[in-house]
Amino acid sequence: MRSSCENSEEECHKRTQLLVKYACARIESVLDSIRQLKASEFPYKDSNDALCRIEKSFQDTIQHLSATDSDPDYINQLCAISLRHLFIYIPILGFILRSTNVRNAFEIFGPLRKIARKALGPKVKLLLSSEWTYSPMIYHEILALLGFVLIGLPASESSNPLLVPLCGHELGHAVWARKKIELENIIKSRFYENVREHITENWQHYTELFPSVDKPEQLSTNIFASTTLWQTVLLLSKQAEECFCDFIGLKIYGTAFLHAFAYLCSPCLSSPRAITYPKLMKRVYYLVKAAKKYQFEVPKSYENMFENRPEPQLASMDKLRLSISDYMLDKITDDMIAKAGDIISETNIPRPSNEERKRICKRFELVVPASQCKSLTDILNSAWQAYHDPDLWKKIPDVLERKNQILKDLVLKNIEIFEFEQILNGGK
Amino acid sequence: MSTLRAKEGETDSVEFLPWGLEDDLATVSCYAAGEVDNLIHKRPNGFGAIKRLRHMIQDSLIDCGTSASGHFMVDPTTAVAMNRALAISRSVDDLDTVEKLIEESKQITKLLDRVTKKAEEGEQNKQELEKLRSLCLALSRSALAFEEPIDEVKL
Numbered sequence: 001m002r003s004s005c006e007n008s009e010e011e012c013h014k015r016t017q018l019l020v021k022y023a024c025a026r027i028e029s030v031l032d033s034i035r036q037l038k039a040s041e042f043p044y045k046d047s048n049d050a051l052c053r054i055e056k057s058f059q060d061t062i063q064h065l066s067a068t069d070s071d072p073d074y075i076n077q078l079c080a081i082s083l084r085h086l087f088i089y090i091p092i093l094g095f096i097l098r099s100t101n102v103r104n105a106f107e108i109f110g111p112l113r114k115i116a117r118k119a120l121g122p123k124v125k126l127l128l129s130s131e132w133t134y135s136p137m138i139y140h141e142i143l144a145l146l147g148f149v150l151i152g153l154p155a156s157e158s159s160n161p162l163l164v165p166l167c168g169h170e171l172g173h174a175v176w177a178r179k180k181i182e183l184e185n186i187i188k189s190r191f192y193e194n195v196r197e198h199i200t201e202n203w204q205h206y207t208e209l210f211p212s213v214d215k216p217e218q219l220s221t222n223i224f225a226s227t228t229l230w231q232t233v234l235l236l237s238k239q240a241e242e243c244f245c246d247f248i249g250l251k252i253y254g255t256a257f258l259h260a261f262a263y264l265c266s267p268c269l270s271s272p273r274a275i276t277y278p279k280l281m282k283r284v285y286y287l288v289k290a291a292k293k294y295q296f297e298v299p300k301s302y303e304n305m306f307e308n309r310p311e312p313q314l315a316s317m318d319k320l321r322l323s324i325s326d327y328m329l330d331k332i333t334d335d336m337i338a339k340a341g342d343i344i345s346e347t348n349i350p351r352p353s354n355e356e357r358k359r360i361c362k363r364f365e366l367v368v369p370a371s372q373c374k375s376l377t378d379i380l381n382s383a384w385q386a387y388h389d390p391d392l393w394k395k396i397p398d399v400l401e402r403k404n405q406i407l408k409d410l411v412l413k414n415i416e417i418f419e420f421e422q423i424l425n426g427g428k
Numbered sequence: 429m430s431t432l433r434a435k436e437g438e439t440d441s442v443e444f445l446p447w448g449l450e451d452d453l454a455t456v457s458c459y460a461a462g463e464v465d466n467l468i469h470k471r472p473n474g475f476g477a478i479k480r481l482r483h484m485i486q487d488s489l490i491d492c493g494t495s496a497s498g499h500f501m502v503d504p505t506t507a508v509a510m511n512r513a514l515a516i517s518r519s520v521d522d523l524d525t526v527e528k529l530i531e532e533s534k535q536i537t538k539l540l541d542r543v544t545k546k547a548e549e550g551e552q553n554k555q556e557l558e559k560l561r562s563l564c565l566a567l568s569r570s571a572l573a574f575e576e577p578i579d580e581v582k583l
Contacts, residue, residue, distance in 0.1 A: 070465045071561065077458045077568050084454075087578045185501065192495035220498040223511060226526045230504030234574055 016072045023079040024065050026086060027058050030093075034058070037093060040100050044109055046125035047099045050148055054089055057144040061085065092139060095150060099129040105159040107416040111376040112164070114422075115252060116149050116171055118347045120178060124149060128167075130158030136264070138170035149174045157264075161411040162383050164376070165253035165260040172245025175343060183339065187240050190332045191233055195219070198327055209317055228321070236325040238276035240332055243283065247290045247340035254296045254352035256380040258287065259387075266305040272312035275322050278329055281308045290337045296352070350375035357381045360414070365392065367399055367406065369414035372421065379418060383411040453509060454571035456480050460540075461564035467547055468557045475544045481564070482540040485510070489533040500526045505574050510536075512570035517563040536563065 034055045042048045061082050098104075113126040124147060131137065131152035139150040151170045157163050176183060199206050200216045207213065213225045220226070249257045268280050277283065284306045291298045314322060356374055360382035363370035373379055386392050386407055393400045459477035466473050488503035489510060495501055511529055515522060523529050539560055546552050 064459065064462070070462060070469065073565055074458070074461045074465050074561070077565055078462065081455050081458050081568070084572075084578065188499075188501050189495050192497045192499040192501075196497060220500075221525050221527065223523055223526055223529060226500070227508055227511070229499070230502075230507055231574075234504050 012072055016075050019075060019079045020065055023082050024062055027062050027065075027082060030086060030090070031055060031058055031062075033093060037097055040097065042100055043106055044099075044126075046113075046148070047096050047127055049125055050096055050127055050145055050150075051093075053148075054092065054144050058085075058089075089144070092145070092150070095129050095131070095139070095152060096127060098131065098152075099127045101130060103130045103155060103158055104128060105161060105412055107412045107419065108161060108164055108376075110419040110422075111415060112151075112167055115168075115349055115376065116174070118349045119171060119175055119248075119252075119344065120149070121147075123147060124174075126151070128153070130155040136163070136166045136170055138173045159412070160408055161380065161415060162256075162387060162408070163260050163264065165249060165257040165380055166264060168249025168252040168257055169245040169261075171252070172248030172340070173241065175248055175340075176241050176244055179339075179343070183240075183244065183336075184237055186335050186339070187237055187332055188233060190335065191229075191236060191328050192220075194328060194331050195229060195232075195324065198324060205320065209320055228317070232321045232324050232328075235275065235321055236328050236332075239278050239325055239329050240336055242277050243286050243329070243333055244336045244340050246283065246287050247337050248344060250287060250290055250296065251294055251341055251344040252349055253377050254294075254381055255291070255299065256352075256377065256384045258291060258296075258299060258302060259384040261287070262299070262302065262305050267307045268309045271309065273309040275312065275314070275318070275325075279308050279326065280306055282326075282329070286333045286337070289333070290340075293337055294341055350377060352377045352381055357385060361385050361389075364407070364410060367393065367396070367410065369410060369417050371417060373414065373418045376415065376418065379411060379414050383407065452571070453481075453484055453506060454568050456484060457564045457568035457571060461561050461568065464543065464557055464561040464564060467543065467552055468554060468561065472547050475547070478540050478544055481567075482537050485533050485537050485540075489530055490537065500530065502526070502530070505571070508573055509567060509570040512573065513563060513566035516566040516570065517559070 034051055038048065038051055038055075065078060065082060109126065109128055112128065113124075116126050117124050127148060127150045129150070129152045132155050133152070134154045134156075136154065137152045139145075149171060151167050153163065153167070196216050196219055199219060203216065210225065210228065213219070213222055218225050219229065246257075246261070249261075253260075265280070273279060278286070281303070284303050288298050288303060353374065356378035360370040360373060360378060364382060364386045370379075370382075387404075393403060393406075399406055456477050460481040463473070463475055463478050484506065488506035492501040492503065500507075507526075507529065510533055511523060514529075514532055523532065539556070543552070543557065543560060
């Protein structure tokens with residue numbers, strides 16, 4: 001909406017004053033809510049720190065609004081921007097509140113934050129919450145919360161430790177944000193290396209959609225042609241980011257990530273595919289390729305667990321962009337696999353150990369947790385091995401009857417012991 | 429959303445967060461318009477946003493270089509936003525090449541430099557400032573072109 005001061009100067013002034021009054025009142029209401037939330041009990045300080053950061057930012061916004069008796073167009077835009085901030089931050093306040101809910105498996109918080117800090121830096125803060133949406137999620141690049149990682153798990157699974165490896169994918173988004181410029185430059189250079197050839201091969205189709213572009217050479221100079229390519233680069237970047245995050249999760253958690261991914265995603269979601277993700281079969285193919293590169297065992301017939309989601313109905317231009325993006329993704333996944341592998345290898349996140357997995361499994365067979373574990377990853381890989389072991393607890397019928405629940409409790413207890421031992425050892 | 433992003437290690441630094449919620453192109457451009465407006469009304473009150481905006485344009489459009497195939501490696505979101513903003517504010521004729529867009533972006537960074545320098549020297553060209561304010565507002569409106577739409581307030 002453009003502002004308005006087509007009417008008299010007095011009317012215009014009144015309108016502007018009212019806009020500011022409403023905008024300030026809306027933010028004051030949010031600040032009141034934040035003050036109430038701060039009275040909650042927080043099991044971890046990070047949630048409270050996030051609230052303080054958001055509170056400070058909204059206080060600054062009020063200052064900007066209060067200090068203006070300026071150009072009506074400027075005030076109009078300032079009020080619109082502050083309204084946008086409310087839409088962005090109110091859900092995050094809900095997330096912070098839910099991070100205090102006892103539905104969360106607080107046992108996993110400490111070990112997960114350690115991994116996040118090894119990957120992203122020693123001062124990174126973590127918020128972990130159970131969310132009423134089925135997809136694990138992360139809030140991307142929340143500007144008031146730079147340095148915070150916010151991971152949500154579906155409420156029905158938030159106390160299931162077997163799905164913790166999926167947090168590795170979400171952590172990958174935070175790694176991506178940190179390395180975005182470098183990673184996007186790789187994508188852009190690979191894209192431009194290959195796009196002209198691809199479009200030239202489909203030139204007739206391209207010119208039907210973009211008749212003002214006369215020849216392939218114009219793809220790099222004509223602003224209209226470039227704009228369509230830029231939009232495709234953005235789409236490709238989003239697809240590449242999802243693959244990169246899979247590779248980060250895989251590199252941290254090894255085979256356990258593949259099991260958790262299959263648990264949540266197989267065979268596929270029956271609704272049309274989201275275009276910002278690769279086709280599911282491609283995604284799985286890349287995962288298997290990365291697992292081989294990282295030398296992790298791939299579960300037998302893993303790819304057969306999945307199928308592609310239906311393709312969405314798109315307008316011709318979007319269809320073209322998607323087809324280019326799908327084609328280009330093949331050209332950059334090797335780079336993404338290598339980059340994700342290098343990034344995690346450069347941290348001191350422990351690599352999964354087969355010996356440790358076997359040792360911990362032996363303890364699980366006795367329905368007791370293992371002591372002196374070396375990493376969260378080993379516990380989770382043991383958990384998945386136990387989950388798939390048809391003979392586990394066969395001789396203990398009472399336990400076998402409630403195998404899944406007992407296994408989850410046992411794993412959570414093991415993670416708690418692991419964390420406790422780490423604290424006793426000075427966090428080493 | 430185009431943002432100035434944290435480089436490694438920078439998220440630990442308070443200095444990286446002077447803008448809190450507002451470190452995206454849409455908001456920085458809007459605040460820059462406010463600072464230009466202050467200059468028009470002869471009540472200068474800092475140039476943090478103008479300098480930030482200049483830095484964003486320089487990083488996302490001017491310093492990006494070209495690929496081996498001759499494509500400009502610009503940040504797509506900022507490029508589209510700038511192209512639209514220039515058209516909306518009508519400060520230039522319609523651009524038909526990426527080279528011209530980058531050239532115009534360079535002119536804008538020079539203008540942003542000039543405005544802060546002249547403010548320190550106490551002299552300003554009001555017309556030039558008004559033109560810059562319009563451009564900043566147009567950039568603020570165009571900057572979210574690729575952001576996923578937020579639902580309307582459902583009443």
